Amino acid sequence: MVNELDGASRSGMEGLMNRIYLDNHASTEVDPRVAQAMAEAGFGNPHSDHAVGWEAAAKIDEARAGIAMLIGANHEEIIFTSGATEANNLAILGMRRKAAEGRNKIIRSAIEHKSVIAACDHLRAEWGFEITVLPVSSEGMVDLDALEAALDERTALCTVGFVNNEIGTIQDVRSIGRLCRDASVPLHTDAVQAPLAADISDLARWCDLISLSSHKMHGPMGVGALFIAGDIQHAIAPIMFGGGQQSSLRPGTLPLQLCVGMGTAAQLCLKNEVWRNNITQTRDAFLDELRALGMQFHLNGPEPGPFRHPGNANISFPGIEADELIGLLQPQLAASSGSACTAGTIEPSYVLTALGLPTDQVRSAVRFGFAMKMDPAKAREAALLVSDAAERCT
Template sequence: MRVGNTIYLDHQATTPTDRRVLEQMMPFFADAFGNPHSADHILGWNAAQAIEAAASNVAALIGADSDEIVFTSGATEANNLALLGLAQSAVNGKRNRILVSATEHKSVLATAREIQRRLGFTVELLPVDVEGALSLKALKDKLSDDVLLVSIALINNEIGTISDITIIHELLTEFGAVFHCDCAQAPGVVDLKMLSEHVDMASLSGHKMYGPKGIGALFVRHSLQDRLHPIIHGGGQQRYLRSGTLPTPLCVGMGAAAEIARSTVAEVTPVLRRRRDRLVNGLGRLRWRTALNGPDLANRHPGNANVRFDGFSASDILAALQPKLAASTGSACTSGIPEPSHVLRAIGLSAAQAEASIRFSVGRQTTDQDIEDAIDLIDRALSKLVSGGMEVAV
């Protein structure tokens, strides 16, 4: 897709709000504006019904019940609620260890560190292989009856690695550990209808699935809800798990986006994969030395391509591409942090290799022409950098 004259290849950072989603949201800004927690009049009742319908749509996406969905401000808050909320209820208990993979989103890693600092839990990082896949041996070795929680993302946000949550769930069940899964990158690209059978908690984000920003959700299994302490206090909305007046338009938008993602995943996924492959193969035919970071093309997020341009700086390439093409050096949530990607370092890349890597992510509206033009723009940007005096291995 193009935004003005810019080819947009950063869909894992955020997606445009689907116009069908926007249409469903609009009435709740000015006409059906009632507070969904106003229980004494019809405007409140109507808003509450819209919230319930949205929760049902989100639940249907992952095979859950609507009362297992807690709306949040985004996946970052959902991750915080899952980890911190559970840990707060288990302070001074026999389960005092938390395991997270080394390639988790910063909102999981930072929350885990805060739990360790504030509540005294032991937090241990689980290693991954060169493709970003969790070491199941390391997980097995670390599991015991004192593990409270294991947090593993379904799809990595930088290199697109897809975790085998079925096997992970089986391992954790033996020891009674809670399984939290950050699923922000998954809706619309993998089928999630069985997700609720394999995880205890799952975080979702509206703006990663063509819904609005500012809204997310946490799936919390029924049996776990009385063990989750709220991290936001107030009026006790959402079964006292998360207080605050719910933003009806945003909830409606997330519900609509979830329904579209659920109903179109089978047709969207192969299209994304074909266009992503076209991009990677096209870059590989250029005269520059490139490499794909992470899993092979057949076994990753269908829209993800994390490409290394050896001898170049990714930041220099992206700057040279402006304002013609939008991509990123990694997670948008760590933008501005002057350090190599922790994900790329965890899979064994050197600092120089990590700093030469760009994440391209295609979306529903990406066209074949977008891909061809992007390849040409990248080729010209690299030539421009070389002609400017940069020494590059060709």
């Protein structure tokens, strides 16, 4: 029986390896070096007061330092979470104490991740906060004039995602940060997609809160982190309560192996120019092959360059429904639709709608996300699969 199961497992893995995975904005493959570090992490409760616990705590601190180095922060400013959704919630809901000081307004962009939008909506519904939504350009860039006009003495927080997960837009966080600093308003950025997209080694200089996710940068699922600048940690109200771990900002026993994995992944991303160049070449090979095959398409978001994630290709195919195309690509190729399913209903992407795109262009949008471990030849093969599937669409 063991041999039969092993054989089935090998067969399944081989089938998986033969597929082309282009959904790296949703999740990335764990790097072998990360997996090795996790396997060697050992065990023990890092909060226990004995030798095993001390060793585990030291490894947690090392992982925390690796993440801090990635964004130019101090290790004391890194709070581990279960992922970016929790990190976003802690950053935004943590500002609810500000209402007592007369700061009851949150500013966000129109294209934030759903966890950011939902947290803002909760502050409005439960705590009476006012939410100001910033418009974006046809490329997804935040209107800086609108931001400057919205910032005032009632603003508790501004939250703008650094790299958009659908269209790959890279915001001018430095300019946004300057405006917020001038207005004495903390800036939060969801930087989940940033480690593979840009050099973020000085991001903590411009932001007061930064959300990160391990599995978006070749680390394990189930762990994330929130950078909270030391000078505002006292102002953050926790959203969980328990044993007082992590300065009571996020209590609970830390998962040793997951934290070590995220710390290792952060170190691999620290000097990622080679990664970014490789990802750019692969993405561009995919687009060039689509053109060579005579496919008509529109690239949504910014043009390839410094303001677009090097691995992002959000593409609308005229006359084709995205969900049908993705279905025809199964199981050979994994990509994501530009639409979102809420309560069983398919709705147009609010991100693409915010760009001012017509409905048919929104409904035909497919997000292809590139990361490491794919060469241009494989990307060209993916383009051929897309072309073949498009010809079969009704």
